[in-house]
Amino acid sequence: MTDYTDQYMDALRLKGDPLADATVEALFSTGQVGRYNTLMRWFTTSGQALPDGLPDAARDYLRATATPPDWIDWGVMEQARRFFVDNDVHVSTALSFAAMPACYVVPHVAKLLSATHSLAYPSRRMAETGQFTVYLMQPDAFQAGGRFLPAAQKVRLLHASIRRHLKEEGRWPEPVAICQEDMLGGLMMFSIQVLDALHRMGIHITAEGADAYYYAWRVVGAILGIEPDTIPPDLEAAREFSDRYMVRHMGPSPEGAHLTRQLIDLYEEVVPGTLLDPIVPALIRYLIGDTSADWLEVPRTRFDSLIRIAPALLGALEWVEDRGPWAEQISDRLGRLVTMLELSSLTRGRVMHYAIPQELKPDFGVPSKTARWTPPPPTAVPRS
Numbered sequence: 001m002t003d004y005t006d007q008y009m010d011a012l013r014l015k016g017d018p019l020a021d022a023t024v025e026a027l028f029s030t031g032q033v034g035r036y037n038t039l040m041r042w043f044t045t046s047g048q049a050l051p052d053g054l055p056d057a058a059r060d061y062l063r064a065t066a067t068p069p070d071w072i073d074w075g076v077m078e079q080a081r082r083f084f085v086d087n088d089v090h091v092s093t094a095l096s097f098a099a100m101p102a103c104y105v106v107p108h109v110a111k112l113l114s115a116t117h118s119l120a121y122p123s124r125r126m127a128e129t130g131q132f133t134v135y136l137m138q139p140d141a142f143q144a145g146g147r148f149l150p151a152a153q154k155v156r157l158l159h160a161s162i163r164r165h166l167k168e169e170g171r172w173p174e175p176v177a178i179c180q181e182d183m184l185g186g187l188m189m190f191s192i193q194v195l196d197a198l199h200r201m202g203i204h205i206t207a208e209g210a211d212a213y214y215y216a217w218r219v220v221g222a223i224l225g226i227e228p229d230t231i232p233p234d235l236e237a238a239r240e241f242s243d244r245y246m247v248r249h250m251g252p253s254p255e256g257a258h259l260t261r262q263l264i265d266l267y268e269e270v271v272p273g274t275l276l277d278p279i280v281p282a283l284i285r286y287l288i289g290d291t292s293a294d295w296l297e298v299p300r301t302r303f304d305s306l307i308r309i310a311p312a313l314l315g316a317l318e319w320v321e322d323r324g325p326w327a328e329q330i331s332d333r334l335g336r337l338v339t340m341l342e343l344s345s346l347t348r349g350r351v352m353h354y355a356i357p358q359e360l361k362p363d364f365g366v367p368s369k370t371a372r373w374t375p376p377p378p379t380a381v382p383r384s
Helices: 006-012 018-029 035-040 056-064 074-086 086-105 107-114 122-136 149-169 182-199 207-223 235-249 254-270 279-288 290-295 303-321 325-347
Strands: none
Touching: 006 182, 006 235, 018 035, 018 056, 035 254, 056 149, 074 086, 074 254, 086 107, 086 122, 086 182, 086 254, 086 279, 086 290, 107 182, 107 235, 107 254, 122 149, 149 207, 182 207, 182 235, 182 279, 207 235, 254 279, 279 290, 279 303
């Protein structure tokens, strides 16, 4: 097992994603970012022909990254998909109220998330994350017609473009933004942190299900440009890396507090009425702990104690599911419906596009007024 020393972790901070970085550099240096973004809006499924007129650098990149890693175990991936289907509402809750706040509790990550126009709007940020996960867990995720691989290809270039902007503008204190260590840290937040949150909520998880869920995110990490040899090979190693990463970097920041406030405001709007609004900060505090919640300035509410009965309530729901196949099927369908309704409320029914930002926000400061994202009007699909 790798020894995650400071020296090892520091070396990861000096590495980016050479393939994606070179592609983005070519697009910017030839002034073709706008063309790429326009044409790629219509490239959404695996097996689809690449758009005519696509810049050569983008075309080469898309061809080189069009397939999943050759070491992928499809049986384990199907186990991961079933795990998500069985727990989709719980996983969505953990992503929103545990994994995202975990990102915000790392100051330089919170600052990074505040650096782009698109990521400044919480509904869009959460919608992109939710849509990405839903794409991953579809039966055809890696087959012709699946939407996951094209989304992952675009996200990888999005990360590379942010690295380039920050380097070119001299706005990042380290050699590499979104470095290999931070990409691995993010992978831990969407895998280990989610599994921890499920446990905290009292969700029954088998060892096989947890292993499969983490394995799926290992595959995702490799697709997104993380060096495969550096991805922790199992949950035990992932736990060690995650703990080490958080001890090295976690702490309070104004950006983290602001992003958390945006997250709370967003979901208080999603929850009908106002009576249950305090559930949102109470759930975040319950899932990430008081220390992190205080750093993020999560308000204390009258629901802080009441939320602790959530595991008992979820346990009762699981008991109902165990009554027979019919109960499990109904539960799965209801869970799927709730997840899609939540995603629909965040996206306003639109498909999220992972475009390359042509510029970043002019400053890293916390804005004085929270802006609310409104989806752009639909664009007519060009006729062939």
